[in-house]
Amino acid sequence: MIIEDRNHLPEELANIPEEDFAPIGEVQFHDEEFKTEPIGFYRDAWQRLRKSKLSMVSLTIILIIIALAIVVPNITGYSYTQQNVSQKNLPPKIPLLEKLGIADGTMVLTNRKKSSLENTSRFPEGSVIEIVNEYDAKGVTVVDVKVDYYAYCGVPEGEYHWFGTDYLGRDILTRLFKGTRISLLIAFISVVTNVIIGVIYGSIAGYYGGKVDMIMTHFAEVLDGLPYIVVTILFMILFGSGMFSIILALTVTGWIGTARLIRAQFYRFKGREYVLAARTLGVPDRKLIFRHILPNTVGPLITRAMIAIPGAIFSESFLAYIGLGIKPPEPSIGTLLSTGQSVLLQYPYQTLFPAVLISLLMVAFNLFSNGLRDAMDPTRRGEDA
Numbered sequence: 001m002i003i004e005d006r007n008h009l010p011e012e013l014a015n016i017p018e019e020d021f022a023p024i025g026e027v028q029f030h031d032e033e034f035k036t037e038p039i040g041f042y043r044d045a046w047q048r049l050r051k052s053k054l055s056m057v058s059l060t061i062i063l064i065i066i067a068l069a070i071v072v073p074n075i076t077g078y079s080y081t082q083q084n085v086s087q088k089n090l091p092p093k094i095p096l097l098e099k100l101g102i103a104d105g106t107m108v109l110t111n112r113k114k115s116s117l118e119n120t121s122r123f124p125e126g127s128v129i130e131i132v133n134e135y136d137a138k139g140v141t142v143v144d145v146k147v148d149y150y151a152y153c154g155v156p157e158g159e160y161h162w163f164g165t166d167y168l169g170r171d172i173l174t175r176l177f178k179g180t181r182i183s184l185l186i187a188f189i190s191v192v193t194n195v196i197i198g199v200i201y202g203s204i205a206g207y208y209g210g211k212v213d214m215i216m217t218h219f220a221e222v223l224d225g226l227p228y229i230v231v232t233i234l235f236m237i238l239f240g241s242g243m244f245s246i247i248l249a250l251t252v253t254g255w256i257g258t259a260r261l262i263r264a265q266f267y268r269f270k271g272r273e274y275v276l277a278a279r280t281l282g283v284p285d286r287k288l289i290f291r292h293i294l295p296n297t298v299g300p301l302i303t304r305a306m307i308a309i310p311g312a313i314f315s316e317s318f319l320a321y322i323g324l325g326i327k328p329p330e331p332s333i334g335t336l337l338s339t340g341q342s343v344l345l346q347y348p349y350q351t352l353f354p355a356v357l358i359s360l361l362m363v364a365f366n367l368f369s370n371g372l373r374d375a376m377d378p379t380r381r382g383e384d385a
Contacts, residue, residue: 055371198258206266
């Protein structure tokens with residue numbers, strides 16, 4: 001029992017000598033020290049994202065593809081528009097791998113007269129590797145022959161086309177990564193535009209509510225009901241085929257999902273005490289929207305934007321595949337797939353490489369988006385991945 005003043009002692013303790021009392025000193029209170037270094041929301045999200053191996057592998061793949069799209073078209077030695085019909089439909093030929101019998105530039109020519117193999121104008125010296133099959137057709141000896149197709153077409157020694165060439169003799173490697181650059185550029189521009197429009201539209205609808213929200217929501221629903229292909233064709237008629245028309249087609253209704261997300265977040269946060277306190281102090285609506293409420297939506301907004309990028313890439317590729325893409329000779333992943341599918345049985349590699357690349361992009365972006373969504377979930381803050 002601590003008693004600071006002797007005059008307030010109970011009666012039974014009043015006769016205790018004064019020398020038996022000692023001052024207890026000033027009582028001090030101390031906050032418990034942090035055992036670990038305090039971290040912010042984004043740093044915590046990054047640490048949890050780094051612990052997700054699948055997400056980090058996906059991010060690495062995305063960055064590698066972006067780097068290749070920037071660098072490769074400038075170092076192959078070929079222009080994406082450069083044509084050489086004498087070297088059309090060349091198979092892939094890659095240094096080092098050719099010594100292993102992989103991507104060695106060989107091709108099997110079918111139904112050739114055996115006597116024609118001796119004609120050096122048709123089969124240059126060193127072009128014939130081996131006869132794969134030999135049979136008789138109405139008294140004529142016919143063979144299937146494996147040839148070095150580069151020597152067969154008169155390609156100079158030491159010249160390589162890693163992914164082969166197309167029907168006009170254009171280097172597929174150069175065109176593929178040039179097309180990847182264009183597809184990624186269209187996707188990023190359309191997604192950024194959708195985010196900006198969606199944030200502004202959703203913020204106004206969610207903040208003011210009432211009739212303003214009702215009118216804006218119904219307008220968005222009407223736009224969302226427009227047929228996507230019809231809108232795209234309309235823009236193609238008005239502005240011609242090209243990046244501008246495709247970006248417009250991707251942004252006409254692409255912002256609606258972002259606007260709905262932001263609107264829901266504003267309804268969630270605009271009634272919080274700190275917002276009401278700021279409004280009471282006379283803070284204008286513009287600052288309330290962009291400084292006090294909108295920062296709470298950054299996490300879901302970033303996640304949605306990352307998920308939207310592979311969707312935009314796929315949409316652009318689909319439009320190009322059905323003939324509504326950018327103007328030739330500009331390439332994109334979709335145009336390369338569209339061109340390659342017409343010769344799929346004869347030259348499957350012209351479809352294989354674009355298909356593999358777009359599959360990698362789609363899977364990597366989706367896996368990374370899933371990891372980013374979990375990492376930026378505020379309910380999981382402080383948890384181990």
